[in-house]
Amino acid sequence: MKCYIILVLLLVLGLCHADLPPKIEKCTAGDVDCIAKLLPFILKNYANGIPEIGLPNIEKLSLNNVVITRVNGQSPVSLNLEFKKMYLHGISNSTVERLVGFEKDLLKSKFEAYVTIPNLVVDGEYESSGKVLILPMDATGYAKILLKNTKLSMKMKADEEWRDGKQYMKIKAMKCKLMPELMHVKFENLFNGNKELGASLNELINDNWKTLWSDMEPQVNDAVMKIVKHLLESVLQVLPYEDFYRKD
Template identity: 40%
Template sequence: MAKMWSCVTVLLLHSIINYFVNCELPSEIEKCVAGDVICIVETINHIVQNYPNGIPEIGLDSLNAISFNGVVVSEAVPNTPMQMNLKFRTLTVRGFENTTILRAKGFDKDLRHGFELSGWTPSIHLDGIYEADGKLMMLPIQGRGQAQVLLTNCQFTCRAKAIEDLRTDGKRYAQITRVKCLVDIHGLHVNFDNLLDNKELSDSMNELINSNWRDVWHTFRKGISSAVDNVAESILKRVVNKLSHDDFYKHL
C-alpha cells in the first residue's frame, strides 16, 4: 500500500510540474502568427477585458490593483516653481484593467527586435502613503500622510527590450532587459492629506495644485511614467517567465 501511494504521489507531482513548466495560453485565447500585430492587439485586449483578475497559470496577476513600495514621483529642481520632493512609501495603482491597446510593433520571432505597445486608459488611480517637502508654486510645503492622485484620459507607449533564454525544456523564453513608457494625460486631480500643518491651508494647496494641474504634471510626469515602467515591467516579467516565447505564437 505504501509503495502504491508513493507511485501515486510521484505521478501527481510529475503532472503538476509539467503543468507549470509547460504552461500555455488558455485554449479560448487565440494565438497569433509572429509579426501579426493586428491579431496581437486583439488578443491582448481580449485578455485584459476578459481576465481582469489575471491568469495565474501564465503568471499574469490581477490588473485591478498593483502595489509598490518606495516610489519617487518627483525630486526638487532648483529655480523652478515646483521644487518638490515627493515619494510614496506605499503605492497602489488601479485602473489598468480598463486599458485598450491601440497599436503594436515588433512581436517577431526574433526577440532582439523588441516590441512596442501603445494604448489608452480612461483613468489611473494612485493611492498610498506619501512624504513631501520643498516648494510648490513657490510656497513651502512639508507633509506626510494619505494621498490620492487621479490621472484621466491616459495615453501611453511602452517599449520593451528582451534577450533569448533557451531553457532545458527546449523552448525559448524572453528575459526582459528594459521597459520604457511615455505617458501623457488630459487631466490630473490630487488630494494630499496633511500637506501643511493647517487643514484649511492644506485644502487650499490641493485646490491650487488642481487648478494648475498642467504645470504640476510637468513635475510629476517623469516619476509617474517611471511608476508605469515598473507596472509594465512587473507584468511582463511574470508572464514571460512562465509562458515561453514559442508558446505565445501560432505555429504554421
C-alpha cells in the first residue's frame, strides 16, 4: 500500500513539472501571429500526441453515440442517423487563419480561433432509419463523411483553478462552427448490401449535400466541440496557464 501511494505521488509530481517539448518554441502571451504559426507546427509534428502533457493522439479522436440527424417533418431529409462511435481525422493538417486574445490575464482574455481544415473526415459504424428526399435509408454499416476545405471557428470562455500556487485554465463554455466548402459521403450496406442502389443513394446525397448538411450541422458542430474540448482539457489540466507562454 505504501509503495502504491509513493508511486501516485511521483506521478503527480511528474505532472506538476511537465512542460512542452524543447523543440516547441513558446510565444509571448498575446502574440497571436506567433501562436498562429506555432499551433500547426504542434499539430503536424506531434500528431501522435505528447503523453507528458496529456496530449492524446490527434488522429484518433472519437466520441460515442453521436446523433447526427433526427426525423424532421419540415425537411426533405427525414432521417434518423446515429454513429455508435464517431471518429474524427484531419485536424493535424489544420491551418490557423486568425486568433483573437490568448493574453496573459487568463480571466480577461478572449480565446477565439479561426482554422481551415483541408480534409476533415468523420467516419464509423452508423445506424439510420427514414428517408433522404424520396428514397428510404434504413441501414446499418460503415460510413465515411468527407468535409472539404472546412472553416472551423472556435470560441471559448475561460475560468481558473489554482493548484499548488499555479493557475490552470478551465473551459467554462465553448462553441464550434463548421463551414465546409463541399461534403462527400459514402454509406455502406444500403438496401441490404445492394451496391447499385446504394451507389445511387450516395450519389443523390452528394448531389444534394447542402440539404443534408443543413440538418446535420448543429449536431456535427456539437460533436466536434465535445471532441476538441476533451482534447484541450487533457492538456489544460496538466500544464499551468503561464507555462504555455514564453517568460517575460
